[in-house]
Amino acid sequence: MPNIASVLKSEIQRVARKELRSETQQLKKTVGQYRSQIAQLKRRLQVLEQQVRRQSRGGGRAAAAAEPQDEDSGPSLRFSAKGLATQRKRLGLSAASVAKILGVSALSVYKWESGKTRPRARQLEAIASLRKMGKREAQARLEG
Template sequence: MKRQPLPRQGHPDFDGALPAAPRPGIKMNADHALARRHPARPMSDVPAVDDPVCPRTEKTRTMSNVAAALKEEIARVARKEVRSETQKLKKASVQHRTDIAALKRRVQALEQQVARLRKAAEKRTAAATTEQPASVIRFSAKGLATQRQRLGLSAAEMGALLGVSGQSVYKWEDGKTRPRASQMPAIASLRGLGKRAAAARLSELAG
């Protein structure tokens, strides 16, 4: 006949009593070993879950309160830090706007100064252009020789009218040298002379 297992702890038929110890010579089964290791506690010794004086419930409530307080404190500190950083950013933004406005004013002043300098430079350039002679006297060696032949003068006579030697006149006509800038007006004045006027001027210089 198969032996029925004994009801374990938690089973409706379990009455909390330990199974009887087996007689000598009889092997202990699993029910006897489990009952020996975990003896049943009376129901009066187990506190109720909703008992207000239950230490486990009180500890759980305390931990919940601590967690809520810690969470609230963390949120408060975070808000304080965020507010502080926001104030710093606002102050920095105001300072940046002030600096940008000052830089804009400085750039505008520099642009006005550059415009004034440009106008002054243009005026000076225009004045320098106006002061230059309308017609620049040009020298041509071939033209000097042609002028001397037109007046019928020798190189020495041409040199006497210009205040130089005849050798200088030959060098000018040959293109070996050029007259100085101070001698150019005298050479240009010969263009308006005729033979008689040239002869008269030579007579004045000889007399």
């Protein structure tokens, strides 16, 4: 007949091993996830570095081409989502009507007014012209 102390000791060891096994399983799973994230970030970094190298090679030409465009555009245009909504209401137009005048989709106008996105430079110029427009001219553009 085995000694109760040795039976108790072996049972404690067995339970401890089982507990450690479950803890290490969770750690192994997390380490695996971290490793895959690190690998993904390394791949992304490599792609970005390649893009930077390509940009730096052709950077002289791109920078020279960009300067005259900045001079032609004149002063920089500001954009305010709240201002666009106010302007639209002042003209008494719907978002779809404003979109038709600006040559964009109604969803774009909605997203600009809600502040989810910002218009591009070309669209900012159209919005600036909208500011100078009156109700009659806006209706004429819609009909024309």
